[in-house]
Amino acid sequence: MTNSAIQTIMNHRSIRKFKDQPLTEAQIKTIVDAAQMASTSSYVMGYTIIGVTDEKIKEQLTAISGQPYVQNNGHLFVFCGDLHRVEQLGTTEQQAAMEESLASSEQFIVMTVDATLAAQNAAIAAEDLGLGICFLGSLRNDIHRVSELLQLPERVVPLFGLAVGYPNHEPEQKPRLPFEVVYHENKYQPFEQQLPFIKQFDAQLQKYYEKRKQNRRTDNWSNQIIRKFSNPIRMDVTPFLHHKNLNKK
Known part of the structure; x- marks a missing residue:
């Protein structure tokens, strides 16, 4: 069923x-x-x-x-x-x-x-x-x-x-991180054990970006995420929350 x-x-x-x-x-x-x-x-x-x-x-x-x-x-x-x-x-x-x-x-x-x-x-x-x-x-x-x-x-x-x-x-449906990266049994697994799966995912995502119908580009997940976190955005959110009397303690 x-x-x-x-x-x-x-x-x-x-x-x-x-x-x-x-x-x-x-x-x-x-x-x-x-x-x-x-x-x-x-x-x-x-x-x-x-x-x-x-x-x-x-x-x-x-x-x-x-x-x-x-x-x-x-x-x-x-x-x-x-x-x-x-x-x-x-x-x-x-x-x-x-x-x-x-x-x-x-x-x-x-x-x-x-x-x-x-x-x-x-x-x-x-x-x-x-x-x-x-x-x-x-x-x-x-x-x-x-x-x-x-x-x-x-x-x-x-x-x-x-x-x-x-x-x-x-x-097209965008791929997701491998099961082995997001699911850890009993304890957090060292990054070194996750890395081979992340590299496989990077290769998969690069093929996706190169073949999709719109906005084709050469890129992968690791590079995309490093760029994102290297460029701080919305830094006014914390003072806004404090202004609303939230997330202060």
Whole structure:
């Protein structure tokens, strides 16, 4: 018997070109309902999902991200880590008692993990409906401005976007790191044991880049990652989190 959930997951690829066809209200509801069924730490459900339908806001988010599919999609979801709701449940005295916990790195991790688990459920649900998706970390290019545009209160952070829609292209599936690199049994395996598999993967990925239909280039994973981490980006995120009274302790 074919497991449709596993098949959906294994067929994943990022879609960056969508047809000019909006999602229905029923599709949006199904995707959000699926997101809410994700696991959550201590039942906090520390996230809020904002659906962006205002074209003026989408235009400004597109300018921030530099990616046209932030605007040209069937629906744009923005996943936010949210501890504002938790704080507002309490009286003034209770809020004071919660302050140290709310500002801690632990609770920042909790809300980020909660939001990410929910988003992955949403992505799988969308793909199971025959739609395509693309995650959008590029919204953090100007995290302050995104927060202003979405009118996010204290302790709410825009983590990433999720563009969803009807695919208008069929990109090749990009390879992933070998099993032996990402799965370690009982203890972390020395890098020297991972390296032969990484070299094999570099060769595989170089062939992929050279043969794919669009944006062909000569490159591999190791060089790509070294370049990425040699060029620090979004260094304003940490002070932004502190401004939101998050991740401070």
